[in-house]
Amino acid sequence: MSSTRDEEDRAFLPPLVGHEGVMAEQLEAIHAGRVHHALCLTGPWGVGKALAARHLGRAFLCPDRTQQGACGACRSCRRVVLESHPDWQELRPSGGSVRGSISVDQVREMTERVWLKPGEGQGRVVLIEEAHLLGEVGQNALLKTLEEPPPSTLFLLVTPRAAELLPTVLSRCQILRFSPLSGEEVRRILQDKGSWRGEDLDQAVEFSEGSPGAALAFLEGQGRFLRERVRELLATPSGEWDPVGMVQELLASQAASPAEEGLTLTQVKRRRALLLVQLLQQEGARRFRASLLEGQPGGPYDPSLAGGMEKWLDRCFQAEQNILWNLDPVLALEILLMDLARP
Ligand SMILES: [Zn+2]
Structure with missing residues (x-):
């Protein structure tokens, strides 16, 4: 060439x-x-x-x-x-x-x-x-x-x-x-950008809520793995949470994926941290909805401990803002998990 x-x-x-x-x-x-x-x-x-x-x-x-x-x-x-x-x-x-x-x-x-x-x-x-x-x-x-x-x-x-x-x-x-895009638009962008197909693609589009940037962060930042970890966390009584250890563990698998090469370690951590906050937000909301439908708390983690759904989403939103405002992503996540574990 x-x-x-x-x-x-x-x-x-x-x-x-x-x-x-x-x-x-x-x-x-x-x-x-x-x-x-x-x-x-x-x-x-x-x-x-x-x-x-x-x-x-x-x-x-x-x-x-x-x-x-x-x-x-x-x-x-x-x-x-x-x-x-x-x-x-x-x-x-x-x-x-x-x-x-x-x-x-x-x-x-x-x-x-x-x-x-x-x-x-x-x-x-x-x-x-x-x-x-x-x-x-x-x-x-x-x-x-x-x-x-x-x-x-x-x-x-x-x-x-x-x-x-x-x-x-x-x-x-x-x-x-600027508004969120439709699921179809997000899918089109992802298909143009990479070779993702099947379940990876479906999960990323669902996760994105109309943000191709979020979908890419999900695909490039081990989103499926992190989602599993968040689900495990929410299935654990919050009294047993170890925020510092958990954040270390979740952000430790930091070997940048090929797509993340060229980013600094801080940038990779920031992306992962934003991904984790969004996963906590989505998975938390899912649990609240389930517990409302079933009329009982959704498993060993009782979401009412965190002061109800509104407070839960509020705290996630605050953490996202802190990270966007360039607070150290590790610290922002630790604070969030401590807040969520508290009644
Ligand atoms: Zn021109």
Whole structure:
């Protein structure tokens, strides 16, 4: 394979599945030159918000765009995908620390650069993934630029936690809400991405609740194995739980699967921890429903100990938020299991 062909392959942006309505509206606005200067893409984790933002940003910079979006073939489009576009800026949590955040220095550097003349002439795109990690100081630094934006610049803020953004920042953005996908859409994405079939695929689609990201985490992170362990746990009286030991055991089988190669150990742990929280949430809810239908507690683990279903789901939700907020995933899980074991 020649190097040119290599480059073309790498310049491929996967198509976005679902979200047709919101994308059609925005692509049309971009084509007509009347897109809002700041878009906040929000919705559940793993439904394609970041990919959608890349499609929108690429269309914004593409000189040959149509109402359907970017041409995908021009120099600008290729450079966006190859991450070498001079007018594309991306803010990500700085690596290293467990509790990563987007520093105010990163924001300041970006807000200075957006005033430079675009290198390719079409405009500029600033993509901020996990925008809730900006923190208050960072958001205030960004706010000034959102209030008096440079010409031809599109800000794309992506977050599953829009409520964490300051109202002043949100009020400068057009909010785009992304919903869970249908089971069929999730299945289609998984079939395109890998060779999963049969029971693996069915279980992942069922688990996903409309989030292809969650389904992938299930398939790539030993989801079936972890689900069995969670079921065993829930069948054990909560007085016998050993949260620290259990978390160690469940997160210890950390040898990254082939799909997880290239991720740091912290990233793998974070993915597994999110998977475990979601499994606890689903399996817990299943037990509550069963005990309601049968009119008796569903086995040796009495869910009423945790204060009822609402509290159970609340605690799982809180743990998920803690992990998304970059709390150490091991600690977040230990806290969750201790909370769930308590009346
Ligand atoms: Zn193009």
